[in-house]
Amino acid sequence: MSSKRIAIAGLGEIGRTVARKLAQGLPGLSLAAIATRDREKATAWLDREGISCPLVSLDELPGHADLVVECAPAVILDQICRPMLAAGKQVMVLSASALLPRADLVDLARAHGGQIIVPTGALIGFDAVSAAAEGAIHSVQMVTRKPPRGLAGAPYLVENGISVEGLTSALCVFRGSAREAAAAFPANVNVVAALSLAGIGPDRTTIEIWADPAMTRNCHQIRVEADSASFTMSIENVPSENPRTGRITALSVIAALRKQTSPLQVGT
Template sequence: MRERAMAVRMMTVGVAGLGAAGGAVAARLLAGAEGLRLGAVSVRDEARARAALPGFEGPFLAPDALHAVCDVVVECLPPALFRTVAEPTLKAGRIFMPLSVGQLLAHWDLVALAEAHGGRIVAPTGALLGFDAVRAVAEGEVRSVTMVTRKPPAGLAGAPWLVRNAIDIDNLAAPLRVYQGSVREGALGFPANLNVAAALSLAGVGPDRTLLEVWADPTVDRNTHSISVEADSARFSMTIENVPSPGNPRTGRITALSVIAALRSLVSPLRVGS
């Protein structure tokens, strides 16, 4: 039986970007989540946002201004705008919750910035599973961490790695491995697709030692991630098949739910998991 913990404080949340994930997070907060309140959002099209969030009376602000009225800012922006919201949020000593986790690898100085100003970076689990186990074995000796991602070709279309290497994934008749290497290089080549791999690497042995395969697979209709870990304390493997969001095949429906769960853990007196 699932116990429902009572929140002990109210936390105001800002959402930067109302795409597939951000829109779902904002709508869920607006509908009511104990201990959490939607304080502000940042969008390019305010009229469209008001139509998508009927009843929302809070302000629509620039990404670099959300921290002024919010305790935590959830980043759901295109990768190019990552630092626009991250830096001011952390300088203000707020909690920064990125969905573009892969961008942390290219902006690692933000960790020191958070420490200097009393801010905090909280990366939600997102579309993956098993983070508790990965973090636990990382306290000992980890021999290998491998992740294999399979996505419908539409979910990978336009990725910089594919464009740069002239890899054609249109009209595939069979699965095609389009990348094999480290998470660090893979996250740069697929900035809109592999935030889960970046998060996995940060939970475990880092982006250079975490190995990654990416497949464009016309035989699947879900974003599938398989993890294999070999450590001195345990050996395990896990697979998750995520239903893509209707408006964006690159994002799984579970991503927004993971953000809500992460936000709840910030206000609940009971937290289950390491």
């Protein structure tokens, strides 16, 4: 049986972790291509890692891969997704915040037989939320607490003159819907965008975001009230070298890729 060809768009912390794992070997999967802005830097990294993989442009991805893992800045999501989906292929999207205003990408996937996959990422319990959504969910509330440096530079903070430097106590910097949070913190709260897509949508899913100097991890708590169950989920994610991203995010991508060809799948 031929391997499913996997490409990676973006070679930051997550992209490198996924590339290493694919190069080491995942059953039925092969690292087919990488698209990245800085080819010189990517070539040097690949050489150091002993990984042989072609570097290609975004519009060349459909000719090299069956599935592309998006690990790139959200602003180029369209450039990654559109060629693949138009070719009837798959894109695994980590920039879930950028998906919320892009219903046209879902329409494109539907029209051409493509598929957008949003992995679990930094959260837990998507199976439970998705199951509850088959019935009636009354509310989904999320509270995110991050070390201040994990929120520094977010557009919402800059535009509203909110400083998280030198905090000595926790500061709530945002309350609102998942849709509003995704626009305000596009690189910081992909988790709530993904949660909203699994459940009752971005306008009914609510979030509080706290900058907390006592935190060393990115912490998320979710409360769901539904006709089938009421449940609370909490997770404390160890940050990667990029303080905005937890280490578990890359591992969730690898787990989702493994499911693509596994003879046994656990979870919906």
